[in-house]
Amino acid sequence: METAPPIPAIEAKAPLSPWQLFWRRLKQRRIAMAGGVILIVLYLVALVAGFVAPYRYDRIDNNSFFHPPVWPRLQGFRLVVPRSEPGNGVFAYREMSNDTRPLHFFVRGGQYKLFSLIPASIHLFGTGDDNYPVYLLGADQFGRDVFSRLLYGAQISLSIGVIGILLSFSIGMIIGGISGYFVGATDTVIMRLCELIMSIPALYLIISLRATFPPGMSSSQVYAMIIIILSFIGWASMARVIRGMTLSLREQQFVLAARALGQSHLKVIVRHILPNTFSYVIVAATLSVPYYILGEVVLSFLGVGIQEPSASWGNMLTAAQNTEYLRNYPWLLAPGAAIFITVLAFNFLGDGLRDAADTKSL
């Protein structure tokens, strides 16, 4: 008689934590992962903008107004950069293909501060010779390297989104939590205030708020001001959603259990109710970052945001307002492409996060 094969012992596996499950579901969403990778690269590059950028954001080259993009080309086994000479016509350039300099990596160039702290002068690439400039995305009307300005601008444009979200979502969550937890008169007052803020067209509100700040502020002051203005408008919608979620969460038994242990109201809100909204908040935050990036773009585009010579994606686009510029020097639109890619990446990632978190199962 045949004996049955022994049954293999089933190994007990430790159950996956919610975050592990979440990560596993997210990994299956290719587009979201692509968006995430793009964003990680963008933020890393922005972090070390001074190193990656061949020039400083305010380096003016009087011989390079509206210089078209110059890409290194392969000559033999080396990458070389050609020299340009003024050509026929206004801002026309002629490449001297027989007069080149090799492109070097980790080359010494202009001074900058790594992470705004450590003085450094090594750049990722460059020719080390100002007569042979590398303008990957051309130069603007002052002869400044668009690529370098794009990277420096990324520091402002990308961080405004994250800091703005942190600020407005913290405010929105706490106020929404209080509103939904205490209900009654507190709730009514807070919600009417939210509706008031949301009912005013955002652009008018932004510009009139801008008018309350004095003119002639420094770049960092303007930066803080933009974040404050955008957060002031942004918290209301968050507060409304959190309030709705709190209304249902406050009826959960674990809230009663926490009260029965002697937790104060505020701690019940912050420690017990709000963490249960995180799966929604993370998704909403990811999808809202573009709003802040675009908000900065709008303000700077209208000339009330980041001031020259500091670079932000918004004020770089200001140069592209002119149709004649656009027709003749289309590389000035590069910041627009950067905004487009960033916003799209955030939306892809946000959609993937939402699917992975499945906030409906809250």
Added chain:
Amino acid sequence: MNLLEIKNLKLDFGSGAEALRAVDGVSFNIGVGETVCLVGESGCGKTVTALSIARLVPVPPANYVGGEILLNGRDVLKMAGSELRSIRGGVVSYVFQEPGAALNPVFRVGNQIKESLKLHKPDKATNEEVIRLLKLVGIPAPESRIRSYPFELSGGMQQRVMIAMALASEPKLLVADEPTTALDVTIQAQILELLHDLKQRLGMAILLITHNLGIVGDMADRVAVMYAGQIVELSPAKELLRHPLHPYTKALMNAVPKLAGDADRLSAIPGNVPRIGNFPPGCRFAPRCPIVKTECSDKIPELVEVEPGRFVRCPFWKTL
């Protein structure tokens, strides 16, 4: 002195003309280390009474109309917020019906127990203490379980975690609101045994809310039977089970399914618990009572001590 004395507690939901009296003149005591069962059908005010002990019924919509709740001689209804928070968990702890809902789904169970410790025993808020508590409530491999999320545990394990949380602060009174209703029968027995065992070891009093009279016999020293917001019978457990005095208690006991005998149908109490705000005049059980008399509708009978330690709210208890 009794650990807990509830005197003539009256609680309304809503206020003014629309006020609905959910608890109407409830009085009972719990001594140190005593187990009291609160028995009754759904909606008769058991849970509201129990939550009132730590003033946990939200105001509004609730409204404490009258009475006193003396915990260690201090009136809970007159306490300031900070004192109230210190007795919650500190003197009286709660275990709820649905362990899955009473644990916060987004935190590891170890952290939740630690939070209870931080509130009342901040110097003992360590992993070692959490593990000791989990061992105390009989959770196997507590070292790895502290890192579990509530959804990774079975219902029985979740309830053990809840009990560990409640015990963390070494309360004098544990209020268990139908702690086994959501669990299957074998787990039910384990949890009750655990509570009984812990009571002996820690010397705390238990207020056990249940609608299961089978539990009463195993656990209770005394039983309070509630009907429509009032206590209708209050009695030592053994005597009550052997010889119920109030027709409602009798009817409840008849409704317990029996294995022996030839009953084909489960016996039920005819009718429903009257809705709050829609109580009949006089005795509230009268419409469903098998021994109802015309004078029952005249006025609400008093809760009278008819034998030493036995109280009943029915003047005709002798005819039962």
